[in-house]
Amino acid sequence: MAKLNYNEVLPKRTVILDGDPYVVLSSTISKKDRQKASNAVKLKNLRTGGVIDRTFHQADVLEEADIEKREVKFLYENRGEHFFCEPDNPKERFSFGEDVVGRLSDFVTENSIVQAVVFNDTIMSVLIPIKVELEVTEAMDAVKGNTSSGATKEVTLETGLTLQVPMFINKGDVVAVNTETGEYSERVKKA
Numbered sequence: 001m002a003k004l005n006y007n008e009v010l011p012k013r014t015v016i017l018d019g020d021p022y023v024v025l026s027s028t029i030s031k032k033d034r035q036k037a038s039n040a041v042k043l044k045n046l047r048t049g050g051v052i053d054r055t056f057h058q059a060d061v062l063e064e065a066d067i068e069k070r071e072v073k074f075l076y077e078n079r080g081e082h083f084f085c086e087p088d089n090p091k092e093r094f095s096f097g098e099d100v101v102g103r104l105s106d107f108v109t110e111n112s113i114v115q116a117v118v119f120n121d122t123i124m125s126v127l128i129p130i131k132v133e134l135e136v137t138e139a140m141d142a143v144k145g146n147t148s149s150g151a152t153k154e155v156t157l158e159t160g161l162t163l164q165v166p167m168f169i170n171k172g173d174v175v176a177v178n179t180e181t182g183e184y185s186e187r188v189k190k191a
Helices: none
Strands: 003-005 014-016 018-028 038-045 051-057 061-064 067-078 081-086 087-099 112-119 122-127 131-140 154-157 162-166 174-178 183-189
Touching: 067 087, 067 122, 081 122, 087 122, 162 174, 162 183
Parallel strands: none
Antiparallel strands: 003 061, 014 018, 014 061, 018 038, 038 051, 067 081, 067 112, 081 087, 112 122, 131 154, 131 174, 154 162, 174 183
């Protein structure tokens, strides 16, 4: 495994701390007068989902985590537990709580293929795609004269997520949603 100096601990890199893999969310390298350079880093634990702040100095050397990604199938959600399986083997099931997968069931439909983060042959977490396409299952009709630019209405998507969208979106349309912001992105297909 590769060794990283304090100044190589940069966003999107994965490192091992206390035996767990972490992904670097942000880093700020600074050097103040008469002080040694340091790197203030925000890290996300890939096993627990927890976020921590750490400061690394010139003497610190970290081990880069060997992370791989693998496809898994999202089966269903029940009482906060999200169940998955290998795509070609439904008997090999495993689950994660909401603390690990976040808002996955808001954006991913049952029986969809998603990416899992694997460390030392153990699945640590599941990645939600940045953009997903979902069908609108409930939408009020636009009222004539109320379709001015910028006007929005609330719709319900096939996952149960409610969302503000432009007035021209109707039931049966497929819309793209940004999973990082939870906001409407564009209409992909008209009903």
